[in-house]
Structure formats: structure tokens, C-alpha cells
Amino acid sequence: MDIGFSYNFPAIKGIQADKEFFIAMCPLRVIPKIFLFDEEEIPPEFRAQRIINKNRVPEITNYILDNRKDYVFSSLTASIDGDITFTPSSNQPGLKETGVLTISLDSRFLINDGQHRRAAIEEALRVNPELGNETISVVFFIDKGLKRAQQMFADLNRHSVNTTSSIGILYDHRDQLAITTKDIIDSNMFLKRYTDKEKVSLSKNSPKLLSLNHIFNTNLKILDIAKGDPINTDQIDFLYDFWPELIKSIDEWVQILNKDLTPKQLRANYIVGHGVFLEALGLVGHQLYTEYRKNWKTHINKLNKIDWSRTRTDLWQNRAIGKNGRVTKNNTTIKLTAIQIKKIINLPLTQSEQIAESEFMEEMT
Numbered sequence: 001m002d003i004g005f006s007y008n009f010p011a012i013k014g015i016q017a018d019k020e021f022f023i024a025m026c027p028l029r030v031i032p033k034i035f036l037f038d039e040e041e042i043p044p045e046f047r048a049q050r051i052i053n054k055n056r057v058p059e060i061t062n063y064i065l066d067n068r069k070d071y072v073f074s075s076l077t078a079s080i081d082g083d084i085t086f087t088p089s090s091n092q093p094g095l096k097e098t099g100v101l102t103i104s105l106d107s108r109f110l111i112n113d114g115q116h117r118r119a120a121i122e123e124a125l126r127v128n129p130e131l132g133n134e135t136i137s138v139v140f141f142i143d144k145g146l147k148r149a150q151q152m153f154a155d156l157n158r159h160s161v162n163t164t165s166s167i168g169i170l171y172d173h174r175d176q177l178a179i180t181t182k183d184i185i186d187s188n189m190f191l192k193r194y195t196d197k198e199k200v201s202l203s204k205n206s207p208k209l210l211s212l213n214h215i216f217n218t219n220l221k222i223l224d225i226a227k228g229d230p231i232n233t234d235q236i237d238f239l240y241d242f243w244p245e246l247i248k249s250i251d252e253w254v255q256i257l258n259k260d261l262t263p264k265q266l267r268a269n270y271i272v273g274h275g276v277f278l279e280a281l282g283l284v285g286h287q288l289y290t291e292y293r294k295n296w297k298t299h300i301n302k303l304n305k306i307d308w309s310r311t312r313t314d315l316w317q318n319r320a321i322g323k324n325g326r327v328t329k330n331n332t333t334i335k336l337t338a339i340q341i342k343k344i345i346n347l348p349l350t351q352s353e354q355i356a357e358s359e360f361m362e363e364m365t
Contacts, residue, residue, distance in 0.1 A: 007034065011101035011140075013086055022086065022101050022140045023075070029132030032122035035078060035109045052115055060120035065127055067174070073136050076114035079143035082107020101140065112141075164200045166212040176231045177223070181216045184240060190247050190257050191215070202267075209256060209263045214275040221282025222289055238289050242300075246281065249303040270308045271320045271337075276329035277308070280320070280337035287347060302345040315340060318364065336360055 009024035064071050080103060088099040111118055117136075125131055172178040185191040195215065196208035220227065222242065223235050247253050252272050255261035267273040288296035310321060319336040322328040339353050339360075349357060 005105055007103040007105065007107075009101045009103070009138075011086065011099065013088075013097045013099070020086075020142065024101050024138050024140060025135045026076075026138045027132060028121050028134050028136060029125060029129075031076075031118055031136065032125065035076070035111050035118050052119060056116050057119045057123060060116055061123040061127075064120060064124040064131070068128075073117055074114075075137040075139050076117060077112045077139045077141070078114075079110045079112055079141050080107055081110075081144055084140075084142065110143075164198060164213070165216075166196070166198055166200055169212050169216050170197050175228055176236075177219055177225070177227070177229075178216065180231065180236050180239060181212070181219050184243055185212070185215065187240075188243060188247065190253060191243065194256065194263065204267060205264055207263055209253075209266065209273055210278065211275065214278045217275075218278045218282035218285070221279055222285035224286050224290075235289075242285055242289075245297050245300050246285075246303070249300050250308075251304050252308060269310055271310060271316055271327055272308045274320070274327045274329065276320045276327060276333050276337055279329070279334045280341060283335065283338035284341050284345075284347065287342070287350075292347075299345050299347060303341075306341070306344055315344075318360070 007030070009022075009026060011022045011024040014021050014023065083104040084107070085102040086099055087102065088096045090096070090098075121131075121136070169175075169178045169181065182197075185195050185197075191210070194207075194209035195212055196202055196206065196210070197212045199206075199208075200211050200213045202208055202211060219239055222239065223231060225231065250272050252261060252266055252270050256263060256266060263273065271277045288299055292299060307315065310316065310325075310327070313321070316337070319340055320327055320333060322333075335353070335356055339349060339357050342349055342353070
């Protein structure tokens, strides 16, 4: 193969399933030019499994551009259909696996894992061409005719496990609200003791009561912002004041802290041990933050007069509690639960809440 008419990458050779594969360093400027992910060459039935989610690309692109000095990407995984040659850097033992991977220019490349990263890299290069000299590791598999591509896609995704959203928040050291939420939890005895920082759905026997994800989502609703939005000092101060006041206004939480009630008992008998309640309080908290800054604590303190029992079907049925008797959390139940709380503590409903409540009452009659 003429090295002047080929792609040449520093690489390491390995063996999997008795077949050679290679780990190479590729300049970012090369990635959009050689890797295909939705071209005519790819079998249609494979493309159907590889439809790119275009909503994810800007988020990844901004991640690169906003963290120019410390962004990090895992390896891309790709198949090669073409002529390749591996030239070891030395014939000495221990050095035969390092060298240069030479790939013919007419080869076809197909990304098996990392198509969204590839698209984001292309967009980032348009904004900042200097990124083109940086590199990303690519794991190359040889796949004549790309016949193994579908199976590789299935195999790579079969064993992947998505992290929980709580873990994502826990390990996020950039998002201001994530940092603030974790600090609020660590600074409060109740939250620190009874918040699960890893799981999102807690088992009925869990010694924890809340999840990091639900507390974070509640804070998003209080401030009415999206994840990743910046927050100011006033917003942070309100959140630090809000949570201790909320905790002491929920008698069942106080009983948990005093060991008069267990998390298991609370989950089984009250809605205040569930995410739908927390996030509904986020909607209530937003109104208090924007309209009742001088006396918001007075309204929060009224929460200790509410009966949160799951047996109070007149209050929570088809709101926090579904027809099957289980506590249910979705956008509708969160909103309807927040409306009921506002009605009880005499907070006016927004126009959209009035419409939602009217529609709800009509359905119930």
C-alpha cells in the first residue's frame, strides 16, 4: 500500500475473539471526514437503529466549547471495510504491538459507538477550528463488507448500563445548581442522613427517604430553570433557607429524624416520602420565591396542618395517588399535587393551574 495515499495513525494492536483490532489516535479534524453514520453505504436496516438524536448534539458541542481546557471524551468504536497494514515500531518483544496503522483511502468507516460525539465534534470544529489538532482515541475493528456491524452495535449496547441521574448530579462539578444541591444536603442533618445519592427509585425497605435526583429537580422547579443554567447569589440563598424551613414544616419528616417513624412506614402511609410530593413542592416554592419573598415562611409553615396520609383519597386520589392506589410521579400528577397544596395553604393558582384544575374536576364528576 502506498503510504502517500492512505490514512496513517499511531496505533496499538490487540486481540479479541481471535481477531486483531487496533486502538489509534485520530486528529479531531479527521473524524467528520472519514466516519459515516447515515450514508447510503450503510444498510437501511442498520441505519434504522442508528438514527441520531439531533437534540443531543448541541449539548455535547457546547460541552466541548465551554470546557476547552478540561473536556474529556471516551473512545469511539468503528468498523473498517478496506485494506489495512500494521507496521510495528520494533520487532523487539513488548514493542511489536505498537506501531502505525495504515488504511487505504478508499476504505469505508462506520461508527459502532459514538455517533453523537462524532456529530458534536464536527459542529465544534466549525466554531473553533483549532480543535482539529487535538486527538481522540478510536478502537478499529476489521469488518469486510461491514457484515458484523449490526452485531457489534447490538453487543456494544447490550451490556452498557446507563448511570442514574442521581449519579450524574453527584459527579457533576460544573453545574452550579448540582454543586449547591449537594452542599445543601451535606449541611443539613435530615437531608444528609436520609438522601440516597445514587439511586432514583428507592425500594420499600430502603433506609433512605429521598433521592438526590428528586431534590435537584425540586430546586430546578423552585428557580424555574433548566439543568445547566447559571444561578445567582439570591437564588442560592433562597434554596439554603428553603430546605430547613420545609423540613421542620413536615411533621412526618421530624418524626423520622426523632426515630418515631421509619422511612419504610412513611413511604407506605404518606405521600411525603415520594418524589411527586417533593417536585410538587418545587412548584409551590417557585411561587413563594417570586411573589411572597417577605412572608414565604408563613406559607411554608402551613404545611404542618396538612394530612399527607395516602388514605386521604379526597385530597390525593388521582393527583399523587393513581387509580391503582400507588403513588405516581409524572408532570401531570406533580402539577395536580402542587395545585392541591396551594389550595390548602391559600396560595392563588396561576392561569394554567386554574385551567388544569377545572379540567381535573370535570373529569372527576
